Amino acid sequence: MRKKMTSEQKALFIIFGGTGDLAQRKLYPSLFNLYKQGYLKEHFAVVGTARRPWNDERYQEIVRNSISGMEVTAKQANEFSSHFYYQAHNVNDTDHYETLRKLADELDGKYELEGNRVFYLAMSPQFFSTICQHVKTQGLVTENGYNRVVIEKPFGHDVKSATELNESINQYFPEKDVYRIDHYLGKEMIQSIPALRFSNNIFNALWNYRYIDNIQITLSEALGVEERAGYYENAGALRDMVQNHILQTVAMLTMNAPTMYTDQDIRKEKISALKALRVYDKNGVKQNFVRGQYGPGNGQVGYREENQVAPDSQTETFVAGRIFVDNMNMAGVPIYIRTGKRLTKKETRIDVVFKNAPYNIFGSEPLKQNILSFKVGPNPGMELRLNGKEVNFDQYRIQSMHLRHSHGENTQSKMPVGYEKLLYDVLQGDSASFSHWEEVYYSWRFVDAVRQAWDEEKLSQDEFQNYTCGSMGPQAAKELLKEDGNKWYFRPDEN
Ligand code: NAP
Numbered sequence: 001m002r003k004k005m006t007s008e009q010k011a012l013f014i015i016f017g018g019t020g021d022l023a024q025r026k027l028y029p030s031l032f033n034l035y036k037q038g039y040l041k042e043h044f045a046v047v048g049t050a051r052r053p054w055n056d057e058r059y060q061e062i063v064r065n066s067i068s069g070m071e072v073t074a075k076q077a078n079e080f081s082s083h084f085y086y087q088a089h090n091v092n093d094t095d096h097y098e099t100l101r102k103l104a105d106e107l108d109g110k111y112e113l114e115g116n117r118v119f120y121l122a123m124s125p126q127f128f129s130t131i132c133q134h135v136k137t138q139g140l141v142t143e144n145g146y147n148r149v150v151i152e153k154p155f156g157h158d159v160k161s162a163t164e165l166n167e168s169i170n171q172y173f174p175e176k177d178v179y180r181i182d183h184y185l186g187k188e189m190i191q192s193i194p195a196l197r198f199s200n201n202i203f204n205a206l207w208n209y210r211y212i213d214n215i216q217i218t219l220s221e222a223l224g225v226e227e228r229a230g231y232y233e234n235a236g237a238l239r240d241m242v243q244n245h246i247l248q249t250v251a252m253l254t255m256n257a258p259t260m261y262t263d264q265d266i267r268k269e270k271i272s273a274l275k276a277l278r279v280y281d282k283n284g285v286k287q288n289f290v291r292g293q294y295g296p297g298n299g300q301v302g303y304r305e306e307n308q309v310a311p312d313s314q315t316e317t318f319v320a321g322r323i324f325v326d327n328m329n330m331a332g333v334p335i336y337i338r339t340g341k342r343l344t345k346k347e348t349r350i351d352v353v354f355k356n357a358p359y360n361i362f363g364s365e366p367l368k369q370n371i372l373s374f375k376v377g378p379n380p381g382m383e384l385r386l387n388g389k390e391v392n393f394d395q396y397r398i399q400s401m402h403l404r405h406s407h408g409e410n411t412q413s414k415m416p417v418g419y420e421k422l423l424y425d426v427l428q429g430d431s432a433s434f435s436h437w438e439e440v441y442y443s444w445r446f447v448d449a450v451r452q453a454w455d456e457e458k459l460s461q462d463e464f465q466n467y468t469c470g471s472m473g474p475q476a477a478k479e480l481l482k483e484d485g486n487k488w489y490f491r492p493d494e495n
Pocket of ligand 1: 016017018019020021022023025049050051052089090091092121122123124125152153154
């Protein structure tokens with residue numbers, strides 16, 4: 001059983017990139033929620049740093065603005081924001097870390113923080129290594145408390161760069177103090193996977209190649225690249241979504257039961273699952289992966305017509321794939337994944353498709369497979385498709401039934417928003433919902449093989465722009481399942 005943090009926590013947060021989008025949209029509201037619940041109270045302070053020449057007053061106003069849409073009184077907003085301090089700072093400038101250290105020490109004394117520090121790197125990855133180095137060498141790391149570094153995605157762009165980054169960070173922070181964010185792991189329904197798998201014997205007993213026919217993971221987005229085109233052109237859907245969110249989800253679905261539900265045991269099993277990913281050669285990539293790029297349609301421009309996108313861009317905005325985790329339990333079970341932009345509907349879901357009963361005693365009409373669906377968002381819930389008796393008395397017929405559970409409004413209002421759970425876990429020193437280096441390594445190893453095969457084969461204009469805005473991706477993504485006699489269970493484009 002993991003212990004629950006019940007009392008006020010003492011900590012200094014130093015947020016690098018304190019003026020940025022992530023800090024304002026996600027971090028300050030999440031910190032405020034922890035404040036409202038009493039996990040942060042008197043003994044905490046936040047230093048925001050970035051190059052902009054703001055002062056404390058301006059920064060506190062920004063913080064108040066970022067929580068203004070929440071349930072908050074003026075008194076709460078003022079009290080909360082009074083714990084925020086701003087330090088203009090260029091992360092490449094060594095001298096500035098000296099100023100930062102003095103401020104950190106002063107706040108440590110003022111708020112009695114007992115040397116506990118969280119360094120949140122909400123900045124472009126090119127700065128991760130420099131910041132870690134300076135934080136350590138300029139004496140911002142304390143002796144008396146904990147020193148945890150939270151690192152945003154992306155963690156490298158392939159095995160080589162991720163390894164270099166990791167080695168560089170590990171010179172200054174040991175693995176146990178590095179919290180690599182994958183915000184999907186903070187989502188309630190992703191967190192629910194182990195509960196459903198390991199606390200119900202009906203699923204625990206069936207969760208293997210004997211009973212599971214296939215697993216389908218969909219992370220579909222209705223929007224295009226919007227203002228992120230500059231970043232996206234260099235990343236693409238494979239690096240942006242598959243390497244992290246999708247493979248972390250695969251690990252949660254295919255790992256063996258941890259000995260106990262502790263961060264160390266969970267990570268051990270997740271690492272094993274990701275290590276068991278079947279890495280494809282060039283031919284394997286061709287047979288098992290599909291890439292796509294949205295073309296114009298439904299009143300939207302195609303990807304290549306977007307701002308900051310090359311007219312002959314080879315960046316994929318859609319990926320579908322057939323993945324195998326070659327371990328004793330899941331060997332041979334196809335895991336179909338897909339993610340893309342400008343698809344029919346925004347939805348994240350997992351459909352676990354079970355094999356049919358071995359024999360149909362009810363006659364000629366084929367039975368439908370049992371499907372367990374985790375609806376991750378936008379409306380979190382679960383669904384189980386069963387076969388049951390149709391209500392009538394003249395014929396005994398089987399029909400599909402759906403057991404649905406969605407959290408009520410009251411429960412939904414208690415669900416942690418955004419980064420709240422992740423920040424809570426950092427304070428608690430619980431790293432289960434963060435990616436361990438080895439998980440990152442094995443994910444990149446898998447993704448690199450796909451990327452390399454694709455990079456060697458340039459696609460023509462006709463071959464790309466192969467799905468229309470508002471569809472569920474290229475036809476080839478449907479064919480991928482058809483080859484195995486399967487089809488996507490979630491087909492919003494056909495409704
Ligand atoms: P952003 O809005 O561009 O913010 C970048 C921050 O870095 C700004 O505060 C900027 O402030 C600061 N900065 C840039 N160069 C600096 C320098 N040399 N010295 C000091 N500060 C500097 O980016 P973001 O969207 O917040 O993203 C931050 C990180 O979170 C990235 O790794 C991103 O991939 C990740 N992320 C973001 C989101 C999101 O929703 N935004 C979601 C997932 C992951 P100044 O210009 O004032 O220096």
